[in-house]
Amino acid sequence: MKTLVLKISGKFVSPYDTPLVEGYAKTLEALRRKYKLAVVVGGGSVARKYIELAPPSKGLKDLIGIEVSRLNALLLSMHTPSAKKVIPKSASEVLELWDGEDILIVGGLQPGQSTNAVALVVAELVGADLVVNATTVDAVYDKPPSQPGAKRIEKIKARELQRLLESFDWKNEPGRYELMDSIALQIAERSKIPIAVIYGGEPERIPSIVEEEAWGTLILP
Template sequence: MKLVVKAGGYLFPSEIDTGDIRRFAAVMRQLRSRGHDIVIVTGGGFKARQYIEAVRRLGGDEAYCDEVGIRFARLNALLLISSLGDDAYPDVPETLQRLRAYHQHGKIVVLGGLQPGQSTNAVAALAAETVGADMLINATDVDGVYLKDPKKDPSARRLEEVSVKDLMRIVLDEKVEAGGYKLFDPIAIKIIERSKIPTWILNGRDPENILRVVEGGKVGTRVTF
């Protein structure tokens, strides 16, 4: 299968845990060894949010904040490439055209942001569209989609499935600005909807969850059309 995996900011906290990155990379290598074709999109992580907030306080506009986030996401892509070693293509594509070219080499391709106005979730959706992915997996720091924030309401229940229209309603309740995207943003959802990309949102803190969902396990939340 062709897989696109979005590695959320949880993998890149204020103090980088190389053990977490190694565990994530080990699962990606395992998937590749089983014949899966993989593209990974990295988020900006804690440092990106920290710098974006500082830039905002210093007077930078949202487009400039996006540029800062893009650079951090690309740095995180380099971190992950370091851990993947020979399993990864050694460069970070900065355009979809380069993604197509690198993807032809049969190695794991890792990219970060592309251009202002797009979250890395939107980049992941575009990457899935570009390579004709069979599955898009958004590995985040929550177990899936909830109607209420599970970090604030312990009684919140995870949805096993959510329609793309309901997902849009949920994310429209969130504040969308540079560095603040969580589940998916409206642009990412529109891309998923137009190309009918099979999509799952799950907790990536246990990277084995990614293996489980690829193998057909009931993990996280599936987006339906």
């Protein structure tokens, strides 16, 4: 049985956004019938609100954002019978809790990185064959999708994507991590873990997307 890590944007779990918690719970149960499954959940807009209220230190802002992502992870686990109800707080705990049977749902781990990086850290630890990043855009584009003429990229090497994102003067701020931060791409590259970017707004379609490998963009290590 293959091992899959599904990264879910916080916007699809946390309130005040477009929470699709029950939809995603069904998706996880469906995926689990075919894959060993670990899930990483982001913070969403609630995280940004708490980040705004946190003291100026970016470390503390990231840490409160991480706690919101763990709250989202717990919320999703409550809806998912096959998921453990313990949300790991460190890489060591991910290894301790992962048994390849229960679904393990993880929030953030450490300031200075996004939950995308967590997805790759988890993927490396559980020996995942693939990371699926269900996010708010449907693919990677040659420039920010909001700009006219942005073209979808079907396949791209991790290093190429890194340079592309650097050209966007990509941000590394609490709550403002762009599509993929460098540590995520470095881990993907060194451990040969492909990352499939798909639109996360329709969780019920994800099992078939994965089945048919109908990716928006495939980031190759």
